[in-house]
Amino acid sequence: MLRLTVALLLAPGLPLLAMPIPGRTHVQRAYCRLVLRCFGVRIVVSGSPIRNVRGVLVVSNHMSWLDVFAIGAVLPGSFVARADMFTGPATGIVARLLQIIPIERASLRLLPGVVETVAGRLRSGQTVVAFPEGTTWCGRAAGQFYPAMFQAAINAGRPVQPLRLSYHHADGSVTTTPAYVGGDTLLRSAGRMLRVRRTVAWVRVESLQLPGTDRRALAGRCQWAVQAGDGRANGSVPLHRRLEGRPAIPPPPDCGRDSTPCTTC
Template identity: 65%
Template sequence: MSDETSPWVPRATCDATCVAAGAAPSGRPIVVALRVAVRATLAVTLLSAVPLLAIPMPGRSHIQRGYCRLMLRALGVRIAVSGGPIRNLRGVLVVSGHVSWVDIFAIGAVMPGSFVAKAEMISWPGLGIAARLMKVIPIERASLRRLPDVVGTVAARLRAGHTVVAFPEGTTWCGLAYGPFRPAMFQAAVDAGRPVQPLRLDYHHRDGAPSTVAAYVGDDNLLASIRRLVTARRTIVAVQVESLQLPGSDRRGLAARCEAAVRGGLQRRAHGSALVA
């Protein structure tokens, strides 16, 4: 059996119906047009400034945080951070659930570092440049043979004192349903002997209702995803900083502990259903 059809490849059951389930009215056409014009202008300005992220300078991490926050604003997304303190440690593996490519900017606004992301992101117009400058570690989800090399690269960066962000679900879900944390990437933390920082990401509307506007699932494409974000009313991404986890020697146990922290006691229902505490 080829890697492309291998059962180990993560697959979400989310599709366009999930996005519709958590959508919200955009508003009057003239208001939407003005909103898009302002956000598009800011986004183009930010993309033209991307090369500045590659220049070594004092306080670079603060600049990256600010850049990511501005990019979120250009997309119509505001960020709210809560939970425990963000410890100033070197060589931390950051993990969270995975809803969208927007997650990279949400996490980058809190804990900037290099990301493990699907290889095709490198070729995306505009955002691909940002991905390369943010030192994205590309992963071919369909290639099981390359996974040990990716884990080895992550472990090496952790040993060197770098922050690395990974999404252990292995693919995106809509945010109303979730996938299990797979243990492979946690092996890097075990091998490097470095701690793991779980983050919980939740997207919602201004009224607090769950939002799937940012979800990137099924046959979605980048342009459609951006259009959905910039035309929608304000989206909030809540980033909850959970307790730091020591690596131990068991990657499966580490994955289970981090998944429990990220889920925050939520119980997963069947695909398409809302989550309840």
């Protein structure tokens, strides 16, 4: 109850993340860590040192709404998010305050505009965070990285920072409790997290990738950095075959939350 109360008290502070206050980056990181603590999540950061690079596209695998706070605690920036998540008046205001870049996944003709918006943010020195898989996965399987958003880094001539994100029990084993997939609701997902005493979010910072000129090659390099090292490749299909643009095969039967088989990803 204490954790839930603190989380509710922190909710009105979300717009503060977008205000041009001194030391905003430090405020963002501290706020995200505090929100994670309310849900029993501790952050562990490893990998390549985080360089003070401006105008970088951050890409990561995607499992949960908690990913936003986990990444924000390490490399805060503006996020590319599904437009249908911000259709209400209140959520629309929050999206504008947080400088969310909305994307309509069902409308490909709008995609070039989104890519140019991201490229413009990168040119101006802002950090932009995107999830190239396009949807959430349960954590024991992963999807392919779609190359469209990587075109923004190429157009802006800015590097890409891959992050490998995973959630673990206190004993180090992988947990799928944070997974936000299928018909799950935010309320049910938050309640599930509050019932867990401790979860560890491991954020591994991989090597910075130069943009080059081929978005598919850039997407492939970043997917390799994020997925190859932790063994979450889909099924037994070799990674080089998945990078050819073929659709990901269904995950293994044990892919799912800790007590419920995952039938969506």
